[in-house]
Every structure is written in structure tokens, then in C-alpha cells.
Amino acid sequence: MHALAEARSLVSKARRIAVLTGAGISSESGIPTFRDAMTGLWSRFSPEDLATPEAFARDPRTVWQWYAWRRELVERAQPNAGHAALVELERRTKRFALITQNVDGLHARAGSRHVIELHGNILRTRCAREGRILEESAMRPGSPPTCAACGSHARPDVVWFGERLSPESLSLAGEAARGCDLFLSIGTSALVEPAASLPLEALGAGAALIEVNPQPTPLSRHATLVLAGAAGEVLPRLVGPA
Numbered sequence: 001m002h003a004l005a006e007a008r009s010l011v012s013k014a015r016r017i018a019v020l021t022g023a024g025i026s027s028e029s030g031i032p033t034f035r036d037a038m039t040g041l042w043s044r045f046s047p048e049d050l051a052t053p054e055a056f057a058r059d060p061r062t063v064w065q066w067y068a069w070r071r072e073l074v075e076r077a078q079p080n081a082g083h084a085a086l087v088e089l090e091r092r093t094k095r096f097a098l099i100t101q102n103v104d105g106l107h108a109r110a111g112s113r114h115v116i117e118l119h120g121n122i123l124r125t126r127c128a129r130e131g132r133i134l135e136e137s138a139m140r141p142g143s144p145p146t147c148a149a150c151g152s153h154a155r156p157d158v159v160w161f162g163e164r165l166s167p168e169s170l171s172l173a174g175e176a177a178r179g180c181d182l183f184l185s186i187g188t189s190a191l192v193e194p195a196a197s198l199p200l201e202a203l204g205a206g207a208a209l210i211e212v213n214p215q216p217t218p219l220s221r222h223a224t225l226v227l228a229g230a231a232g233e234v235l236p237r238l239v240g241p242a
Contacts (some may be wrong), residue, residue, distance in 0.1 A: 013184035024187020064144035079110035082231030087111040097176035124157035190219035
């Protein structure tokens with residue numbers, strides 16, 4: 001059976017689907033991957049210079065400006081056909097969880113409801129000291145702004161290098177992986193832990209695994225089926241018409 005036809009059959013039979021998405025699906029909406037964003041004014045930096053607690057403590061203004069620039073890119077981007085196909089897949093599936101490594105919020109903007117943001121959301125801001133999410137009215141202007149309640153710097157609500165993921169998000173992602181009968185790994189390098197282990201947890205619990213990616217990854221040899229191609233092209237064909 002042709003791989004796409006076989007994959008469509010797996011999708012149609014599945015009752016509990018978990019999906020993991022990475023930078024690939026966002027890059028199709030024009031959002032550069034983390035390292036691809038190191039251009040122009042930012043070409044003299046590495047991501048590790050701008051995305052660690054130590055960098056923020058050392059130079060909060062530069063780190064804030066880097067994230068402000070990336071936030072502008074995200075705000076201008078629009079969900080693509082891959083995002084839309086996952087919304088439709090969720091609508092048809094009895095139990096569905098969408099786990100993402102992306103911080104752009106495009107899945108929610110597209111209409112996905114059960115989204116687990118492993119690495120946070122660049123469009124949210126929180127107090128660096130207390131961890132509370134801050135609305136604009138709760139911040140004093142600045143670069144970076146400060147928390148009106150305690151005076152600490154505000155920071156993007158994302159997970160930096162050297163920081164732990166939210167235990168709650170990680171727990172929900174693990175439960176979804178171990179409880180599904182079909183796992184889709186989409187546009188992710190399968191290199192960044194702990195997300196890279198989630199497809200293997202699903203396989204270990206008896207689920208089928210479909211990988212959608214333009215290039216082979218370390219996960220490819222474990223997958224039940226590999227669909228080579230961009231998410232925006234493959235997912236609409238995999239999910240089919242509404």
C-alpha cells in the first residue's frame with residue numbers, strides 16, 4: 001500500500017491521537033528557526049548569548065530587544081495549511097492532544113484547542129522574579145518593562161537554555177504520548193530533549209508512529225511510516241477534506 005494511503009488508514013482508525021510539532025511547521029509560515037534568525041543586527045550573537053537566564057541577568061536590554069524583534073515576526077505570521085489540517089484532525093478525533101515545541105502560538109490562532117506548549121509562548125510576558133503572567137497594565141514601560149507589583153524585570157514567557165520545562169506541561173505531554181493509539185511527529189528534528197523522547201514513549205506503549213518531515217531524522221528508523229515533505233503539503237492530504 002502506498003505510504004500516504006496507509007497513513008490515511010491509520011488516521012481514520014485512530015481514536016486517541018497525539019501530535020508533536022517543531023520549528024518546521026512554523027518556518028512554512030515565514031517564522032525563521034531559532035538559528036536562522038541570527039542574521040542582520042543579530043549575526044554577531046549566538047542563540048546561547050541571548051536565550052539564557054545568565055544572558056538576561058547580564059544584559060536584559062539586549063535580550064529583551066532580541067525577543068521584541070522575534071515577537072514582531074510572529075505577530076505578522078499567519079497559520080498555514082498544516083496548522084489548519086491539525087485543527088480539522090482534532091475536530092474529528094475523540095481524544096486529541098497537540099504538543100508543540102514552538103513558542104509562536106500559531107496552533108491556537110489557527111483554532112487548535114488542546115495545545116500543550118512545552119517551551120512557552122513568546123507572546124506572553126511574565127515577571128522574572130515571581131513567574132506571574134503580566135498583562136500590559138501590570139507592567140511599567142521600559143526595555144525591558146518592569147513588574148508594577150515588585151519592580152523586577154519582565155521577561156518573555158519562554159523556556160531558555162538551562163531552564164527546566166514546566167512540570168505540568170511535561171506531565172500532560174507524557175500522558176498524551178503514552179495514552180494515544182497514533183502519534184504524529186511533524187517538522188521536528190527529533191534531537192531536542194525531552195520532546196524527542198515522546199514519540200518513543202508512544203511507540204513503547206503500543207501506538208503507531210507517523211513522521212512528517214522533509215528530511216530524515218534520528219526518529220525516522222523507528223517510525224511506522226515516514227511521509228517526506230513539508231507539513232503544509234503533506235498534512236492536508238493526510239487528513240483529507242473536511
